[in-house]
Amino acid sequence: MFGYIIANSESLSEEDKQRYKAVYCGLCSALKARHGQFGRMTLNYDMTFLILVLNSLYEPEMSKGEERCIVHPCSKHCYVSNDITEYASDMNVALAYLNQLDNWHDDKNILSFIYARILRKKYEKISKKYPRQCQAMGRCIAKLSELEKSGLQNPDVGSRIFGELMGEIFAFREDRWTDSLWAMASCLGEFIYILDAVIDLPRDMKKHRYNPLTSLKKAGRSDGYFKDILTMLIGNCTMDFEKLPLVEDVSIMRNILYSGVWTKYELEQAKRARRKGEKR
Numbered sequence: 351m352f353g354y355i356i357a358n359s360e361s362l363s364e365e366d367k368q369r370y371k372a373v374y375c376g377l378c379s380a381l382k383a384r385h386g387q388f389g390r391m392t393l394n395y396d397m398t399f400l401i402l403v404l405n406s407l408y409e410p411e412m413s414k415g416e417e418r419c420i421v422h423p424c425s426k427h428c429y430v431s432n433d434i435t436e437y438a439s440d441m442n443v444a445l446a447y448l449n450q451l452d453n454w455h456d457d458k459n460i461l462s463f464i465y466a467r468i469l470r471k472k473y474e475k476i477s478k479k480y481p482r483q484c485q486a487m488g489r490c491i492a493k494l495s496e497l498e499k500s501g502l503q504n505p506d507v508g509s510r511i512f513g514e515l516m517g518e519i520f521a522f523r524e525d526r527w528t529d530s531l532w533a534m535a536s537c538l539g540e541f542i543y544i545l546d547a548v549i550d551l552p553r554d555m556k557k558h559r560y561n562p563l564t565s566l567k568k569a570g571r572s573d574g575y576f577k578d579i580l581t582m583l584i585g586n587c588t589m590d591f592e593k594l595p596l597v598e599d600v601s602i603m604r605n606i607l608y609s610g611v612w613t614k615y616e617l618e619q620a621k622r623a624r625r626k627g628e629k630r
Contacts, residue, residue: 376431513539537587
């Protein structure tokens with residue numbers, strides 16, 4: 351359920367593209383510096399959105415730099431970072447560890463076990479620094495695992511759990527913005543949970559895997575019905591987002607919430623339409 355909070359690069363201005371890339375590269379650099387190359391392997395765009403939101407809200411000073419990396423070995427590229435970038439890198443690694451550990455417990459995936467072992471000491475250090483967030487993440491991932499094992503066909507339950515997980519991560523500090531950040535992020539989490547279920551639904555049904563939407567699909571609910579639910583959920587998120595006093599990088603964040611989060615959904619719908627066309 352990760353990797354959906356991305357920008358629609360085709361709709362970004364050139365200036366916003368460079369800024370978005372610099373924030374992303376700052377996260378990558380922080381992961382390497384704080385957690386090594388294995389920590390860097392957890393990199394995804396989800397936490398870039400977290401950085402953009404918290405930077406715009408709290409307005410901390412940003413440090414700038416240039417570096418070469420494995421992805422860009424020939425030329426230096428710009429990056430920006432600060433304490434919020436470091437926080438996002440810690441949350442990234444904590445989530446990766448808990449997710450790999452859960453995969454090991456559920457499926458006995460040996461690669462997940464090895465990766466979790468590699469990240470364990472990093473996670474233990476992070477959990478001491480951010481006990482509230484790590485306890486909440488662990489609790490929510492365990493609940494989602496139990497929900498899947500139970501086979502309960504109630505998407506509201508899972509979406510609320512994942513919403514809680516996202517809310518706790520975005521609640522960076524306990525201050526006057528906590529409730530507003532939690533509300534926005536929890537709605538985003540609910541959207542992502544259902545979006546992931548919608549995209550995976552045909553494959554899950556074919557392979558008889560758990561999906562909270564299976565019963566609804568078997569009852570005749572259409573793709574349009576599921577899209578209406580997704581539209582309502584992301585609408586709730588954007589309403590809470592627009593209440594936050596965000597100015598810097600707000601065009602990038604709006605791009606992500608109003609367009610980018612639909613990218614994988616639209617790609618999947620296009621694939622299904624092509625397959626239907628080929629069968630005719």
